[in-house]
Amino acid sequence: MFEWLSYGLKPQDYIFRREFAFIFEDDAYLRYQSFKNEHEFRTQLSKSQPFKIDIGAVFNHEPRDHKKFTDFRAQERELVFDIDLTDYDIIRNCCEGANMCSKCWRWIPIAVKVLDFLLREHFGFKHLLWVFSGRRGIHCWVSDEVARKLNNEGRMAVAEYLSLISGENKIGVGRKNEPLHAMIEDAYDTIVSLDDFEKLVIEQGWFENESKWEPILKICDDLQTRDEINAQFSAINDDDAKGSLSLKRWRILKRRFDEKFRAKLEKSGEKLLPPPVPECKNFLKAFVLLYAYPRLDVNVSTGINHLLKSPFCIHPSTGNVAVPVNPKTIERFKISDVPRVDKLVTELKKVVKSSEDTDKENRKILYYKHTSLNHYIELFEAFVKNLRED
DSSP, X not given: OHHHHHTTSOGGGTGGGEEEEEEOTTOOEEEEEOOSSHHHHHHHHHHHOOSEEEEEEEESSOGGGGXXXXXXXXXXXXXXEEEEGGGGTTTOSSOOTTOOOHHHHTHHHHHHHHHHHXXXXXXXXXXXXXXXXXXXXXXXXXXXXXXXXXXXXXXXXXXXXXXXXXXXXEEOOOOSSOOOOHHHHHHHHHHHTOHHHHHHHHHHTTTSSHHHHHHHHTTOOOHHHHHHHHHHXXXXXXXXXXXXXXXXXXXXXHHHHOHHXXXXXXXXXXXXXXXXXXXXXXXXXXXXXXXXXXXXXXXXXXXXXXXXXXXXXXXXXXXXXXXXXOGGGGGGOOGGGSOBHHHHHHHHHHHHHHTTXXXXXXXXXXXXXXXXXXXXXXXXXXXXXXXXXX
């Protein structure tokens, strides 16, 4: 943790000035904690035993001395993103609020894949740490130096660039026959290439019946095209296997509106309906992005001094550890596999018992390697190693 947050700089030049906040059982915050080294941090952590740790900004003075300085201000911090499934409630058909299931979790891998691609390819960032929140969301810490040094205006610019959905479920995608920004095209291409999106279409039942697909077709501005699609949808046999109706109707839309998919089918010799009229050329992209593009909590990203939960905290409601995840394999990530605090306690007791003859220092090093946390610590160590070698 200290190696990550030091970024290869001397403690007095950086980590001294980093804010840590301790949160206790009654939601009491102990802010502006700062530590000269990892030993001091470990000692205070063991003494205070907080329920949660939040990581804040790097200030111009040591946070513990913030009352001594009139010019005390935040100077740097990672560019962070927070995605929570509650922001998808208006399009979630399986759960709402704090509730979550494997069906609505599919939005998270899609969000990670899209944002990871855009942050790397459109901004050139390389050091992205993705961390499961412990319950129903995910955090991203962009740790590149240029990202850490962004001021509030720069963070706002990045957040606004990446934000497509705002207000009452409105999306910033043109519906007419007009060129779309490369970011929109890349986001759409990324989403429709993922198996999770078609599974989302099936499981959320967006095209199960007319009452479900009617609001979607309203995105299409041409009434004649809308009537044609409605007729095609209605012609699908209701005797088909459960779940396939939505998928078949989705593929009707893809054959009609996805230019790249149409070109591929035409090359193979398939006969297709005429391309959409200009008024609804971007209809499919608008639908896909509205229903699957990441919904960002912009306030988390735009403020330098915003606190965010530290990796490896325990979520107080679920007992899950907030573990790092690999964006390349996020689709295989299962919350049921995440280490829980009670499981870790049991695992550690077994390790301690089997290592009674090992010297104390070695036991400290070996403990986590014999628990379900080992894989996630290795992911974190790999992230820190890449930072150090850059």
